[in-house]
Amino acid sequence: MPTSEDLLQARPAPVQEPVPSADTAPDAPTSPNLELIRAAYQAFHRRDAEALLDVLAPDVRWVHPDGMSAYDLGGTKHGHAGVRSFLSQVPTVLGGMRLEPQEFVEAGDRVVVFGVRNVTSVRGRTERLKFVHSWTLRDGKATVMEDIFDTVLFHQLIES
Secondary structure, three states: OOOHHHHHHOOOOOOOOOOOOHHHOOOOOOOHHHHHHHHHHHHHHHOOHHHHHHHEEEEEEEEEOHHHHHHOOOEEEEHHHHHHHHHHHHHHOEEEEEEEEEEEEEEOOEEEEEEEEEEEEOOOOEEEEEEEEEEEEEOOEEEEEEEEOOHHHHHHHHHO
């Protein structure tokens, strides 16, 4: 069975550099919460599962649309073990994925990220799919990560 490191080592989709935005510029104002969430995306980009888990609270809730349950990728996973389980399942249905966060919006203990992901099916077809990630933070750790996206498009890609 693939491990969480397998997902992070999976063949990546062709990558385009992220679209610059005002809040991703080097001199943009920042906060501890924004820095934490940026560190999560950097860990994804480096395929570093341990660095990703370091950003997450031990009791994190990792939430994906129920519409992905057919691939064992839907619903809520709990804790680091749940995140590892989720990450180990992804390479069984995808050939690769690269996240491109494009806009970060912070409000109190929440950071919402708008972006696109380059997703490659196991058969080699790549698509750019939009996502919204809603992160909730407490005491310097992410306690909730909710992934919001069009599950119909994702299903079509997986089945292609």
